[in-house]
Amino acid sequence: MIYDRLNFRQFARRLAGVALLGVASLSLAQDYDLVLSGGRIVDPASGLDAVANLAIKSGKVAAVSVDPLAGKTTVDVSGLVVSPGFIDLHSHAITPRGQYFQAYDGVTTALELEAGVFPVAAITQLFEDGATINYGASVSHLAARQQIMGNVSQAHPLLAASAVDPKQASNRQAAFVSTASETQIAQIAQKLSDGLTAGGLGIGLLLDYLSVAVDDRELAMVFAVAATHRAPVIAHIRRGLPGDEAGLSELIRQAENSGASLHICHLNASAMQAVDRFLILIAQARARGVDVTTEAYPYNAGSTQIGAAVFGRDWQRIFAIDYDDVEWAETGERLTKSRFEVLRANEPDGLVIHHYGREDWTRKTMVAPGVMVASDAMPIDDSTTGIHPRGMGTFSRFIHQYVDESAEGSLDLSEAITKVSAAPARRLAAFAPVFAHKGHLAVGADADITVFDPALIRDQATYKMPLNESVGVRFLLVNGEFVITDGVIVSDAKPGKQLLNVP
Numbered sequence: 001m002i003y004d005r006l007n008f009r010q011f012a013r014r015l016a017g018v019a020l021l022g023v024a025s026l027s028l029a030q031d032y033d034l035v036l037s038g039g040r041i042v043d044p045a046s047g048l049d050a051v052a053n054l055a056i057k058s059g060k061v062a063a064v065s066v067d068p069l070a071g072k073t074t075v076d077v078s079g080l081v082v083s084p085g086f087i088d089l090h091s092h093a094i095t096p097r098g099q100y101f102q103a104y105d106g107v108t109t110a111l112e113l114e115a116g117v118f119p120v121a122a123i124t125q126l127f128e129d130g131a132t133i134n135y136g137a138s139v140s141h142l143a144a145r146q147q148i149m150g151n152v153s154q155a156h157p158l159l160a161a162s163a164v165d166p167k168q169a170s171n172r173q174a175a176f177v178s179t180a181s182e183t184q185i186a187q188i189a190q191k192l193s194d195g196l197t198a199g200g201l202g203i204g205l206l207l208d209y210l211s212v213a214v215d216d217r218e219l220a221m222v223f224a225v226a227a228t229h230r231a232p233v234i235a236h237i238r239r240g241l242p243g244d245e246a247g248l249s250e251l252i253r254q255a256e257n258s259g260a261s262l263h264i265c266h267l268n269a270s271a272m273q274a275v276d277r278f279l280i281l282i283a284q285a286r287a288r289g290v291d292v293t294t295e296a297y298p299y300n301a302g303s304t305q306i307g308a309a310v311f312g313r314d315w316q317r318i319f320a321i322d323y324d325d326v327e328w329a330e331t332g333e334r335l336t337k338s339r340f341e342v343l344r345a346n347e348p349d350g351l352v353i354h355h356y357g358r359e360d361w362t363r364k365t366m367v368a369p370g371v372m373v374a375s376d377a378m379p380i381d382d383s384t385t386g387i388h389p390r391g392m393g394t395f396s397r398f399i400h401q402y403v404d405e406s407a408e409g410s411l412d413l414s415e416a417i418t419k420v421s422a423a424p425a426r427r428l429a430a431f432a433p434v435f436a437h438k439g440h441l442a443v444g445a446d447a448d449i450t451v452f453d454p455a456l457i458r459d460q461a462t463y464k465m466p467l468n469e470s471v472g473v474r475f476l477l478v479n480g481e482f483v484i485t486d487g488v489i490v491s492d493a494k495p496g497k498q499l500l501n502v503p
């Protein structure tokens with residue numbers, strides 16, 4: 001449990017700081033559109049952690065004060081935590097149903113940065129009827145590569161709804177196995193560059209899925225394009241045998257040589273028992289001036305498509321598991337050798353959940369300073385019945401399981417909110433100015449706000465019953481508009497905006 005006892009000395013010290021931060025305006029009644037009154041405002045960016053009032057006007061934070069504030073509407077949030085909205089750097093669930101679950105999990109911005117989309121504008125088609133929360137994407141190296149290597153158009157390579165025409169399936173395979181010529185590398189570079197110019201939030205690099213296809217020349221090109229645009233590369237590193245650090249070192253070297261920024265996806269899933277070593281390698285690179293960051297999700301199982309390249313390799317040794325550790329996500333069925341082979345041949349886009357992690361590896365990663373929280377939410381649409389629960393529960397599970405303000409070795413709320421909001425926003429703000437207004441609650445910030453009950457917040461999604469909303473998020477505001485009130489989603493609220501890196 002969390003929040004049973006406050007650290008009062010720390011609390012008092014932060015409260016003393018409120019007078020400096022507060023911009024109380026006692027002048028006129030109803031100056032503001034909305035006031036959240038009496039909540040514990042935790043804003044790691046300013047160091048504020050105190051019971052205070054927060055006012056919103058025209059979709060922005062307009063005042064934070066211990067003095068009373070008057071709004072057209074006032075909501076009493078005493079006993080609740082008022083946090084900058086959670087920012088998910090890694091969500092493949094960029095659909096209305098995916099956003100529904102992520103909203104219940106406290107997420108106000110969900111970004112598809114690992115796989116990306118190409119062309120970048122294609123993401124807007126997924127939200128023609130409006131978006132519940134903010135969304136955006138990187139430029140997909142894989143989608144660009146599929147266009148060049150196989151003449152296959154698939155803007156979102158992981159989304160089932162964008163599955164390619166069966167006639168193109170073998171062309172698509174070429175993108176996963178064929179090495180690019182110099183001419184093709186130059187053509188892919190042009191597409192990546194076009195995507196960044198169009199506002200893509202970095203370059204998404206699914207390197208492990210392309211392990212046999214992408215060589216040093218192509219990698220150097222990806223990092224060179226990123227460096228030219230001062231954009232990050234967001235990567236799923238190559239996987240070796242358990243604990244093999246070669247895949248991490250390879251990309252740190254590329255970042256160092258090119259000067260590009262690098263974000264490593266799901267560190268716990270990639271590092272396994274070598275998580276301490278991976279964290280040291282990242283810290284050493286940062287000390288040398290390499291801009292490298294990482295993230296993790298609080299689950300011990302992974303999930304991917306059964307057709308993924310890794311399942312064509314020596315996967316039992318790579319994950320140190322066997323067939324019955326692999327679960328068919330749609331039904332929960334544990335697989336046998338023959339069933340695995342049938343499904344891989346006939347339904348390569350079908351999702352599996354492979355149980356290969358350990359809680360001590362995950363915990364070390366989640367609580368390590370600097371590691372951000374990101375869900376890796378899997379693609380979901382209206383027909384999805386089985387799926388990894390991380391898309392529903394990552395953020396509330398993280399707070400429920402790893403925050404305990406009375407225990408040594410656990411996180412306090414400010415540290416946790418840094419990981420779910422302040423740090424992800426800062427990661428992107430250096431490159432995409434739109435994020436300078438997110439991840440904090442200073443006056444002028446976008447009013448993306450997660451208000452949760454620290455004693456009740458928790459995930460409800462399990463491997464067997466994944467389609468359960470998290471509980472404990474009492475109010476969720478996106479661009480100043482309520483998406484959740486009194487713990488229930490406002491189904492017709494669509495204040496989410498597309499986030500682009502545009503001047």
Ligand SMILES: [Zn+2]
Binds near residue numbers: 114
């Ligand atoms: Zn991944």
